[in-house]
Every structure is written in structure tokens, then in C-alpha cells.
Amino acid sequence: MTASTERRLMEGSEAIAEAAIAAGCRFFSGYPMTPFTELLEHFARRLPDEGGACINAESELEAIGQAWGAAATGARAATGSTGQGLSLMQESMSEITRAEIPIVVFNMARGQGDYYQATRGGGHGDYRHIVLAPESVGEAVRITQEAFHLADRWRHPVLIYGDYLIAHTAEAVSIEPIDFATKDPLPPKDWAVDGRLGGTGRSRNVNPIGMEKGSKGIDPNRFWQALSDKEDRIAAAEQRWEAIGTEDAELLIVAFGTLARFARAAIRDLRAEGLRVGLFRPISLWPFPSEALVRAAAGCRRVACLEQNAGQMIDDVRLALLGSVPVVPIGGISTDPAGFGIGALLDAERIAGRARDAYHGREVPRGVVA
């Protein structure tokens, strides 16, 4: 057993940085902001040992620009922030996605209010990127590695939606490097602008409006349609979810990220009371696992959408179900005085109470969960 695969108590930020390094990430850039800061610190401490580089940028805009440049040369590169910082990066996210540059972006979010930002393509233009939301440190270790594979597989950004609890909770984990490429071989990075063809007249170009350098008119119509077709293929191929207790469920709770872990604990208690409650946990927020949700919700009297915001994922839940099952929100805005997303909703008993109301067809209180 090598030092890196030893089972160790690690806080989420450290485990994610180690997982990224195990996946071959050799460049990271970021600007500190709670609860993202520790992720940047761990990369700063570890990447130089691995022959990589980590830069504490002077702004979020600079951070994503540096990661963009590193990724464009073919390196496995990542950046991140909280949702607030990612707002400042959205122009770059659009350009990077449309230039088909594989990059991994971490949102160590302050709660779940960034669902729209993450899943709708937060910048200009026609695009979506993959979004994966782990519920625990252990799952984050696997998902982080998978994210780098998927980014290269599709030449497409992958955003990991974490939060304060993912960043700061310590769990006993081991960082086992996962080999995705044997089963799913990656295409060569024959597009990378690594300087190899400089001066030959055949130098490469990565560009958000078309790659064919030198042609008369780059033809964005054709290029953007090809991108959209690629996103359709990603949407079909990369849906991830977990469904628990859905066979006999009368009420199905839909929740993502750490909040799903609280829902899981709540369901344990509700089941003990004899209530037939199931959990559907989208792991990929884009592509949203719509067909799987339809199957999981079949036979349910009601679907309870549990999210720590005013109601964002509920749009995707309703679009998936198209009115076939009534959907009720049981979450709400719920944070701490610092706004880090540690709200009263993060309480399995509280969630069980709200789910119990939904189960029995009672009104679930709307508004702030304090």
C-alpha cells in the first residue's frame, strides 16, 4: 500500500485535491473564498511535489483564465470558487465550453442556491456543461476522478457541485486511483495548442466560434450546431443517479448533494414508522436524469422536492414528470448568519417532519426554514 492509497481521515477539501492529483490534475488556480479556500490551500501544498503548479490568482477571472490556458495546452487543469466567485467566471465558462476545452471546475458552494447557475450554462451563448453533485467525501473522491475523465472524453467542462459540508467534513477515505480509460479509451488530444506546430503553418486553434483556421468564414452556424449535437450525446450518455426504496414508495423525495444525506437519515426514521418513502438523488444535475426519475416516481402519490433554495431543481423535476405525479416543494431558503449554507434545514428530523406532512397530504410550510 502506498502512502496515497492508505485509508486516512481527510477533510473533504484535502480528499478532493488528492483525488484530482490521482486523476492527473497538474494545474490549479483559484482565489480564496470560504468554503473553497482549503481546496486551494491543499492544491498549493501538494501540486509542486507532483511536478504541477498551483497559482493563487489575483481574482476569479484570472484564475479561470489561467486554468483555461493550461487546459488548452492539453494538461489536466482545474479551477473553482464558491457560486459567488463562479459568477465572475461565467464569461470564461461559456468561451471554454464552446471552444471544447476539457476543464474541471469546483463550486464549493454556500448552499444550493447555485443550481440554476450550474445547470443552465451561466454565461452567454448556447451551451450546457456536465454538473456532478457528490453527497459525501467518499463519493467526491470518485466523482472528482471521473470528472477529469469525462472532461477529456467529451472535450467539455465538468463542474463539481460541492458545499461547505463536503469541504469541511472529515471522513476516513483512501484515494485509490480509478482507471476509467481502459474501459472507455480517451481520444488523443490532437487539438491541444501545445506549441508543437508553431512556425509550420499548421498551428492549431481552439476557438469558441469555430476551429477551422484559415477557412473563409468560420461558419459558426455549423460549429455551434455540432456542439449542440455533442451536448445531446452527453445528455443521453452521462446521466447519473441513485434511487433508494422506490419499489414501494408512496412519497418520493428528490434531493441532491449533501442535503440528500440528511434526507437519507430522515427516510431511515420514516421507514421505521412504517411510512413508504423513497429517495431519488440526481448525481448528474446536468444532464438531469429525467427518465430515471419518471421510472422512480411511477406509482408514487406525490414527489417531494427537497432543496436548500427558493425552488430551482423543482423546474427539472416538473419538466421530467410533466404533471404525471404532483410535485411539492419541502425545502426552502435556509442558511446561517454568515450565509455559508449551514441552515436549519440541515436536520434529518426537520426534514422527516416536512416529508411526513407531504406524505399525509398536509401543507408543508413555505418560506425560510429557520
Added chain:
Amino acid sequence: MSTAIEREILWTGIGGQGVQLAAKVLALAATREGREVMSLGTYGGTMRGGNTDATVVVADGPIQSAPMVSRAWAAIVVHPRFFEPVAPKLRAGGIVVVDEDLLEGTLPACAGARLPLAATRIAREAEAPKAAALVLLGAFAQATGLVGLDALEAGLEESLPSYRRQTLESNRRALQAGAAAVPGVSHPAWRKEAA
């Protein structure tokens, strides 16, 4: 459903008492013993004087709890000032270890057996006056068998950064003195409670 035994331990105290360190030592020790472990510290912007809490979950199988728990098997009350919101979370059949030297009046009522300990005095006598939290940890481990003293000492060593090595011996004395202050396992962690 899972048959794993899952033990939730809530720590509460005041910033500066070493609550986060003691919680980390427990989590590290349990990890060394091959348990599933999850640990989260919660504290405000004030480093000293404000409330500092931690949750440590130790299990003999996959952990089902979320990082913050609604119900807990045990509490370690390093200072009682912020115990009030912790008290209703305790389940019957558990244990509450409390530094009786710091009690201001009576501790709010809660489920679980009380294990009062003169932790501040014991720490002083062990010439580790700042390490009452580790005295409580040593006593808690001895009373429950949740982790062994050897693992705690190894966890303690692992937890200390190089610039704090000088405190290793006194901290170790505090753990040992706490363990010596209770007769033995009175609340076994790894036995299923009667339903």
C-alpha cells in the same frame, strides 16, 4: 436496513479549550482502529470565547448519518455554556461526560447517563492544565471502549503539527489521567442497545 452500530458523539465547549483538537484525536484514533468515521467541527468567527462544537460519528459499517446529526448517543461537555441546544439531541442509553469543575449551576436535563469528572483539576494535577478536553476524552474512551487508549495516543501524535510537538507529553498525560479516573467500561459502545 443496515445493522451497523453507529455512535454519534457531540462535543461542546468554548473556543480555546481544545475541543476541536480532542474531537480530531478521537476521529483519528477510530480511523486507526479501522472504523468508519465522519467528523465535522462547527465554530464561529471568534476563535476564543465563542461557541465551538464538533460532531464525530464512529461506526462499524457504512455511516448512514449526515455530518450534522439530530440525535446522538453521547456528549462530551468540555464547557456547559452552550450545552442547552445539544441536550435535546441525546438519546436514552447513551452517556454524557462533563467537566464538573466548570459547571455554572446545574446542567440542563437530558437523556443518557451522567459521567461527571473533575477534569480541570485532573488536568492540573497531571501538569497539563490546558488539556481538560483530553482528560474527558480519555475518560470517555475508558467508559465506553469506543476506542483504545493506544489508538488515542497515536491519534494525538498524528494530530500535532511539528510546531506543537512540545505539548505531546503533557497531552498524553492528560489522556492517561482521564482514563485512570474511571473504573472501566460502564457504557459499552459496541454492544447493541435494547430496542
